[in-house]
Amino acid sequence: MRQRLVVIGNGMAGARTVEEILARGGGEKFSITMFGDEPYGNYNRIMLSNVLAGTDDEAEIFLNGLSWYTANGITLHAGTRVRRIDRFARKVYADDGTTTSYDRLIIATGSRPFVPDIPGVRDAKRGFHQGVFTFRTIDDTRNMLRYARGHHSAVVIGGGLLGLEAARGLQSHGLDATVVHAGGHLMNQQLDPQAGAVLKRSVERLGITVELNARTTEIRGTEKVTGIALSDGRVIGCDMVVIAAGIRPNTEVAQAGGLVVERGVVVDDQMRAVGEPGIYAVGECAQHRGQVYGVVAPLWEQAKVLADHITGADPTAAYHGSRIATKLKVAGVNVASMGLKGPEREDDEFVVVAEPSRGMYRCVVVRDGRLVGATLVDDLSKVAFLMQAFDRGLPLPEERVRLLFDLGAPSAETSAAELSDDAQVCNCNGVSKADLVAAVKDGTRSVTGVMDTTRAGKGCGSCRSLVAQIVEWAAGGETEEDPSAGWYVPGIPLGKPELMAEIRARGLKSVSAVFAELAPEGREDAKSKMGLASLLRMMWAGEYVDERDARFINDRVHANIQKDGTFSVVPQMKGGCTTPDQLRRIADVADKYQVPLVKVTGGQRIDLLGIRKEDLPAVWADLGMPSGHAYGKSFRTVKTCVGLDFCRYGLGDSTALGIALETRFQGLESPAKMKLAVTGCPRNCAEAYVKDLGVVAVEGGRWEIYVGGAAGAHIRKGDLLATVGTAEEVITLTGRFLQYYRENANWLERTYAFVPRVGIERIREIVVDDADGIAARLDEAVQASVDAYRDPWQEGREPVTPGQFRPALPLLVVPKP
Amino acid sequence: MTAEPHLLGRLDEIPVGEGRAYTVGGEQIAVFRLRDGNARAVSALCTHAGGPLADGQIDGDIVICPLHQHMFELATGCSTTGRPPLRTYALHIDPDGHLFVHL
Secondary structure: OOEEEEEEOOOHHHHHHHHHHHHOOHHHHEEEEEEEOOOOOEEOHHHHHHHHHOOOOHHHHEEEOHHHHHHOOOEEEEOOOEEEEEOOOOEEEEOOOOEEEOOEEEEOOOEEEOOOOOOOOEEOOOEEOOOEEEOOOHHHHHHHHHHHOOOOEEEEEOOOHHHHHHHHHHHOOOOEEEEEOOOOOOOOOOOOHHHHHHHHHHHHHOOOEEEOOOOEEEEEOOOOOOEEEEOOOOEEEOOEEEEOOOEEEOOHHHHHOOOOEOOOEEEOOOOEEOOOOOEEEOHHHEEEOOEEOOOOHHHHHHHHHHHHHHHOOOOOOOOOOOOOEEEEEEOOEEEEEEEOOOOOOOOOEEEEEEEHHHOEEEEEEEEOOEEEEEEEEOOOOOHHHHHHHHHHOOOOOOOHHHHOOOOOOOOHHHHHHHOOOOOEEEOOOOEEHHHHHHHHHOOOOOHHHHHHHHOOOOOOOOOHHHHHHHHHHHOOOOOOOOHHHHOOEOOEOOOHHHHHHHHHHHOOOOHHHHHHHHOHHHOOOHHHHHHHHHHHHHHHHHHOOOOHHHOOHHHHHOOEEOOOOOEEEOEOOHHHOOOHHHHHHHHHHHHHOOOOEEEEOOOOOEEEEEEOHHHHHHHHHHHOOOEOOOOOOEEEEEEEOOOOOOOOOOOOOHHHHHHHHHHHHOOOEOOOOEEEEEEOOOOOOOOHHHOOEEEEEEOOOEEEEEEOOEEOOOEEOOEEEEEEOOHHHHHHHHHHHHHHHHHHOOOOOOHHHHHHHHOHHHHHHHHOOOOOOOHHHHHHHHHHHHHOOOOHHHHHOOOOOOOOOOOOOOOOOOOOO | OOOOEEEEEEHHHOOOOOEEEEEEOOEEEEEEEOOOOOEEEEEOEOOOOOOEHHHOEEOOOEEEOOOOOOEEEOOOOOEOOOOOOOOEEEEEEOOOOEEEEEO
């Protein structure tokens, strides 16, 4: 008969342990019952930061849905808390009134947020004060997301990993975020003061305010939160407060049940509660050799040992503690830390290299020839080797600096081969190099396929490049991948930089010339034409040889094709400003051509929809206005607010600057469309924070420039590129950024993907600081494109090709409204 | 060629690499002038959502519908993106550059 196994806790520790037990044939040995506090299956708690930031859906972070429990014959009591353990009668009592007997019991109750006793944090009626949140569960995350809507500023108490993630997540929903940290530097558990200072700088660059040595003495507000007070007397106004001041193990049930509890449930090397042969504890609630772990990695080892032991698969299995090495992306900044933060003994060797201005910090601590500590901020290229050296005590290079830079120590590329088989590659899902190799041996030959089958890289994603290296190494370089993934267009087997170099070297100025010289067998490819046309026009400006068949229909007739084959016509209205005369002409055109729909667009222009192709030239002539470019992969429009002249809050002349930007960059071709905005104050009426490039006037006559924002299918707040003193500087930096984007972005890659791919720091180095010395060249190149501009609607007077405006659906009757 | 030829016009009325639409006997036909000097004719409406194929981009082999980027082989009319096929028409160009379609 099967033994009864009861698991208290359905989080990552409980569920992972059960997975390991099932993997060892435990399903035949035990009938399993699980109790979970939360009314769900189990999910990857680490990924809640991504859910908060909006980069993952809730559904994506679930590890096992409810069907998994059914499929494995597990009885799950979700949303049910165990109140009492009777270790003599071998029963657990749940708060739904049920009593469950067990032969073996696993306690995996995890932790809860630690909430300091700050006056005002709680409310007698509703638990927490309205606007106060913790950040631990899916429900916490949902509540924060709901409350963030319609609120503008958040204070996060706690400058550890979770606090920084919360601040970054809320910021991505448009809130001003301040991190209030009682310690002297950020992430003081993992980092030394110098590394913490580097991290602070990087975090502040993202627009998050950081207050150090700041003890919160009060949460203010009567009905709901209005701010916090600090011990130095300062008050910080805010609409919501997130408490991320650490965690405490949930040990009450174990303690009341008579188990030995210190900081956690005390366990031996088989994860058994001391003196209790049938009771185990695992995860954050367990204390092993004096250590309570608050990170996920040790849990995988504990779960394996527990499963080996309880199923009898390996009776000698023993847990000896974990050497904690973490590799994280904290609020967008890469951080890795292991072991000591700095030297502790007189003869400890300590090598540190810091470049705070570029957000880089690396250090190692060596004792008796072994690596006992390392910290990396920003660049993690050396992390795989360091983690292995730390974990296994590998011999180190004589020149210690080689640990930090590629002077001869194994590079990230060679380390795939040298990594030992049991080295853990994915710390989120506990996947080792051997697991990856096994998946490849089983026939999965693509990186994405291996990631799907092993779940490696499906957590925080920071290990994905190493996963790819290992898969490539294991497959002997025979990974199956769409080879065209790295090409600029599918018809030419070259990435963008190589393609541009070839085009320049061979002087190819037309799309047909590119096909003839660079395509396999000189074969033209319809899918590649538009991207090549855009690239060549950007590279050659006025010298580009324009072949009309390379253009998409919108660019052939300068209007946006609609589902019925008619077109939409959007005349230019710079900065969204118009005149009575223009409005009269638009109204007359709408009457004369019986325009079915006249619509105000999101870009502050007027759209005439349902225009027949053959009418386009006459419509343009009657409008007497230039093209608004609402159809191409190009500079679209600059949205502005009313700015200085009328608005009582206006700080800068946003309309004048918006008009100047649109006048200068109108119609500029680019890899994808570019939508801009200028707003006259941080109230952001023109939505400048979510534009490809947005300009915000701030107090003191200054302008902030944000890049990489989006508010379409993808929503992203732009990154602050620079704050400048004059409109001229805005125009210069805008041109330089747009040109850098034009030259380096992939075809159809919007700035919201391009900016994070390159990194805002790198873009700032190039565009603002001119670290690469190419600023003058970029300025010249964009000037050449500006000079080559010509209003395409002038083509209405004299068609460029025969039948340019002939109907493509001759029998079509345009439906009337 | 069994079908009766209809004069569409001159080939050079179609720009190189582009398409133009014609109506012959109540049928709408998209005719494309390839860069190699040949021409191809297919039915003018995309079988997916009625998009105007004469406005599509082509290469030597396929046309891409401008509405939802479905693709069809110009020589056979077959879709490479899983849509029903187009009808194809035989074309004939006389020595003076006149273009005829056979229905």
